[in-house]
Amino acid sequence: MINKGLKRLSQLFAIGFASSLLPAYAIDGHAGLDLSLANNVGKFGLYSLRETPTEITNLSTNLLFTSNDDRMIDVMGVLTRKGMLSNNNLELGLKAKLYYLDQNATGRNSYGLMLGGIARYWLPTSVPTAISADYLYSPNIVTAGDGQSTTEYGFRAELRILPSAIAYVGYRKILADFGLPGSYKVDGNPHV
Numbered sequence: 001m002i003n004k005g006l007k008r009l010s011q012l013f014a015i016g017f018a019s020s021l022l023p024a025y026a027i028d029g030h031a032g033l034d035l036s037l038a039n040n041v042g043k044f045g046l047y048s049l050r051e052t053p054t055e056i057t058n059l060s061t062n063l064l065f066t067s068n069d070d071r072m073i074d075v076m077g078v079l080t081r082k083g084m085l086s087n088n089n090l091e092l093g094l095k096a097k098l099y100y101l102d103q104n105a106t107g108r109n110s111y112g113l114m115l116g117g118i119a120r121y122w123l124p125t126s127v128p129t130a131i132s133a134d135y136l137y138s139p140n141i142v143t144a145g146d147g148q149s150t151t152e153y154g155f156r157a158e159l160r161i162l163p164s165a166i167a168y169v170g171y172r173k174i175l176a177d178f179g180l181p182g183s184y185k186v187d188g189n190p191h192v
Contacts, residue, residue, distance in 0.1 A: 169190065
């Protein structure tokens with residue numbers, strides 16, 4: 001069962017890597033790296049971003065790892081619309097994530113499809129600065145393995161330090177329900 005999970009994990013990473021980099025060459029946009037670190041959690045990602053005057057498309061693949069040797073790999077797509085609710089500074093969008101979570105301590109795993117949304121507001125400052133929040137949920141019907149559901153949400157403050165580089169500080173929480181009393185906390189830390 002573990003070998004089958006590792007095989008799926010490597011296939012998902014390969015697909016995600018290709019899907020996040022290839023669009024950067026085919027469209028007007030850029031590709032890059034995303035690195036966030038917390039006290040007990042690290043996250044490394046590759047992404048491709050395309051921005052037009054009315055929307056932002058972001059494709060990425062990410063690897064999250066914890067000091068407990070938990071691993072989560074995902075392929076994510078985000079489509080955000082600019083100027084929502086007649087406000088040029090407000091962006092609202094949809095997120096979808098295919099993920100595989102391996103909880104090392106008990107050997108449990110969970111994989112499935114997470115769906116959710118994102119909101120970002122650009123503050124009227126001289127240096128582009130924004131606050132954002134996002135939420136993703138994988139209900140039982142689209143969660144497989146030992147998991148019953150998975151939830152992820154986060155908040156962050158962003159500062160565009162270059163036209164293609166953003167620094168941020170935020171908080172992210174990832175909870176996995178394996179049918180035990182209470183949810184397993186994969187992440188629940190501030191990160192930069």
